[in-house]
Amino acid sequence: MLEKIIIIDFGSQFTQLIARRVRELNVYCEIHPFNNIPETLSDVKGIIFSGSPYSVRQEDAPQIDLTRFHQKFPVLAVCYGAQYLAQHSGGEVQASSTREYGRANLNFVQSDNKLLKNIGLNSQVWMSHGDTITVVPETFEIIASTDSVKVAGFHVKNSDTYAIQFHPEVTHSTDGKQLLENFLVDICGCSQNWTPDAFVETTIAELKAKLGDDKVVLGLSGGVDSSVAAILLHKAIGTNLHCIFVDNGLLRKDEYEAVLEQYKHLGLNIKGVDAKDRFLSQLAGIKDPELKRKAIGRVFIEVFDDAAHEVQDVKWLAQGTIYPDVIESVSVKGPSATIKSHHNVGGLPDFMKLKVVEPLNTLFKDEVRRVGKSLGLEDFILGRHPFPGPGLAIRILGDVTAEKVAILQEADAIYINNLKEAGLYDKVWQAGAIFLPVQSVGVMGDERTYENVICLRAVESVDGMTADWCHLPYPVLAKISNEIINKVKGINRVVYDISSKPPATIEWE
Ligand SMILES: Nc1ncnc2c1ncn2[C@@H]1O[C@H](COP(=O)(O)OP(=O)(O)OP(=O)(O)O)[C@@H](O)[C@H]1O
Numbered sequence: 001m002l003e004k005i006i007i008i009d010f011g012s013q014f015t016q017l018i019a020r021r022v023r024e025l026n027v028y029c030e031i032h033p034f035n036n037i038p039e040t041l042s043d044v045k046g047i048i049f050s051g052s053p054y055s056v057r058q059e060d061a062p063q064i065d066l067t068r069f070h071q072k073f074p075v076l077a078v079c080y081g082a083q084y085l086a087q088h089s090g091g092e093v094q095a096s097s098t099r100e101y102g103r104a105n106l107n108f109v110q111s112d113n114k115l116l117k118n119i120g121l122n123s124q125v126w127m128s129h130g131d132t133i134t135v136v137p138e139t140f141e142i143i144a145s146t147d148s149v150k151v152a153g154f155h156v157k158n159s160d161t162y163a164i165q166f167h168p169e170v171t172h173s174t175d176g177k178q179l180l181e182n183f184l185v186d187i188c189g190c191s192q193n194w195t196p197d198a199f200v201e202t203t204i205a206e207l208k209a210k211l212g213d214d215k216v217v218l219g220l221s222g223g224v225d226s227s228v229a230a231i232l233l234h235k236a237i238g239t240n241l242h243c244i245f246v247d248n249g250l251l252r253k254d255e256y257e258a259v260l261e262q263y264k265h266l267g268l269n270i271k272g273v274d275a276k277d278r279f280l281s282q283l284a285g286i287k288d289p290e291l292k293r294k295a296i297g298r299v300f301i302e303v304f305d306d307a308a309h310e311v312q313d314v315k316w317l318a319q320g321t322i323y324p325d326v327i328e329s330v331s332v333k334g335p336s337a338t339i340k341s342h343h344n345v346g347g348l349p350d351f352m353k354l355k356v357v358e359p360l361n362t363l364f365k366d367e368v369r370r371v372g373k374s375l376g377l378e379d380f381i382l383g384r385h386p387f388p389g390p391g392l393a394i395r396i397l398g399d400v401t402a403e404k405v406a407i408l409q410e411a412d413a414i415y416i417n418n419l420k421e422a423g424l425y426d427k428v429w430q431a432g433a434i435f436l437p438v439q440s441v442g443v444m445g446d447e448r449t450y451e452n453v454i455c456l457r458a459v460e461s462v463d464g465m466t467a468d469w470c471h472l473p474y475p476v477l478a479k480i481s482n483e484i485i486n487k488v489k490g491i492n493r494v495v496y497d498i499s500s501k502p503p504a505t506i507e508w509e
């Protein structure tokens with residue numbers, strides 16, 4: 001039986017962080033939007049209410065039926081959740097005269113309260129609120145305060161319901177992890193047995209039960225997600241798994257051959273499909289980023305469909321979709337604005353008649369890596385930088401031609417090899433070169449040049465949702481720039497991208 005915690009999302013920017021922290025404590029959890037909570041809550045050990053950009057005083061503020069949870073499950077309400085609980089139990093919430101964002105310290109801690117075990121006076125907590133709980137009903141006991149917020153934490157007497165105004169999920173709340181552990185272990189009674197090994201074991205059993213003797217086709221890209229998905233499926237259904245690796249003409253230099261070679265010894269049933277011309281011809285002349293992505297997504301589906309027809313009686317298409325993809329499409333305010341169309345979310349066209357199986361759709365990227373490690377995948381696969389399905393097409397601004405792809409492949413290879421040589425590849429979360437269709441004047445060997453620009457991008461991140469640019473050492477950048485300009489014909493200038501995400505994104509298109 002899989003014990004789980006349900007996080008009810010009121011739209012806080014920190015909801016995903018709560019999930020990560022809970023999982024770091026080896027407890028499985030799921031995020032559900034407040035307006036779409038599952039009917040049955042079996043195997044649920046506890047409930048966490050998230051914060052929210054809304055104020056409980058707003059008319060259109062998110063509402064839930066508290067009677068489903070209070071006194072039925074242990075509850076931990078955070079920020080908006082705490083305010084909501086107070087307001088709906090006879091307390092009062094008002095706009096505070098001073099909004100409180102950032103660091104605060106607890107000047108009162110009821111340390112014999114179960115939730116606050118091992119948390120001492122002065123513990124630093126992170127606040128982010130404009131409203132404050134001003135009145136609590138008799139049934140509440142205040143268990144923590146700061147200089148400016150009397151009700152920084154409360155417990156509903158004779159129940160397992162607790163609430164805190166601060167955010168235990170952010171690392172700046174120094175005892176946040178302890179608090180969450182107190183809730184999960186001491187209050188909810190979770191056994192902390194959700195580990196990568198346990199995930200592998202239960203997932204393989206589930207896949208076996210679900211797929212039986214059915215045949216499955218999987219798009220394998222050489223990336224982390226699809227590799228881990230492939231190994232899990234292989235362990236579950238063996239030779240009924242058919243992997244397809246598509247050369248869309250937008251891969252990195254020599255990647256097609258390298259990936260096919262590297263996967264030989266894994267015993268997977270892999271077929272390479274050369275679809276370079278199909279992709280490039282469909283992309284010809286298209287300049288708009290979204291239209292490019294859509295064209296690529298369409299051709300991927302066509303190629304998968306053709307490949308699926310070659311395997312008799314195939315019933316399923318497997319994908320390496322991971323949890324952030326899923327969360328984005330069920331966010332509180334409905335599916336979030338389309339920033340970029342990813343080709344692997346959104347379901348299959350009807351004509352494919354295949355069911356979709358996504359064994360990793362509950363995991364974050366770093367969890368996928370840990371599962372891969374537990375499956376014995378080598379570091380060079382697990383440590384590989386993420387590479388988008390649309391490949392170099394979204395790193396060539398404007399229209400894509402075979403010539404531009406070839407230039408970018410050369411520049412990118414020089415960049416990545418230098419990062420490896422300098423021992424930086426594993427320190428960087430993702431790096432790649434971008435082709436800018438901008439011409440600038442240069443001088444080479446006393447001759448005037450008028451050629452294109454290559455931009456280098458390298459970011460630090462945990463899950464790709466937010467990122468900062470890497471402060472690569474100048475001597476390394478100097479060497480890369482020099483080598484690209486000298487060796488790659490068509491490039492006479494190299495620049496470095498110093499934008500974080502947000503507001504920029506990692507890929508340029
Ligand atoms: N060249 C390709 N051939 C076959 N399938 C592909 C190819 N590129 C992408 N896919 C499919 O699209 C999915 C999404 O690609 P994505 O790049 O997000 O994941 P990944 O390649 O598995 O991992 P990573 O994010 O580490 O690159 C993959 O899991 C894979 O199923």
Ligand SMILES: O=c1[nH]c(=O)c2[nH+]cn([C@@H]3O[C@H](COP(=O)(O)O)[C@@H](O)[C@H]3O)c2[nH]1
Nearest residue numbers: 341342343386387388389390464505506507
């Ligand atoms: O499989 C994918 N299909 C796509 O269409 C796609 N677009 C972006 N990415 C990868 O997602 C991460 C975040 O990228 P952005 O900051 O550019 O949105 C980065 O790691 C990107 O490389 C994609 N992966």
Ligand SMILES: NC(=O)CC[C@H](N)C(=O)O
Nearest residue numbers: 051052079080129130131
């Ligand atoms: N982070 C939060 O949940 C904030 C709740 C509410 N919007 C406030 O400002 O007080």
Ligand SMILES: [Mg+2]
Nearest residue numbers: 221223387388
């Ligand atoms: Mg990839």
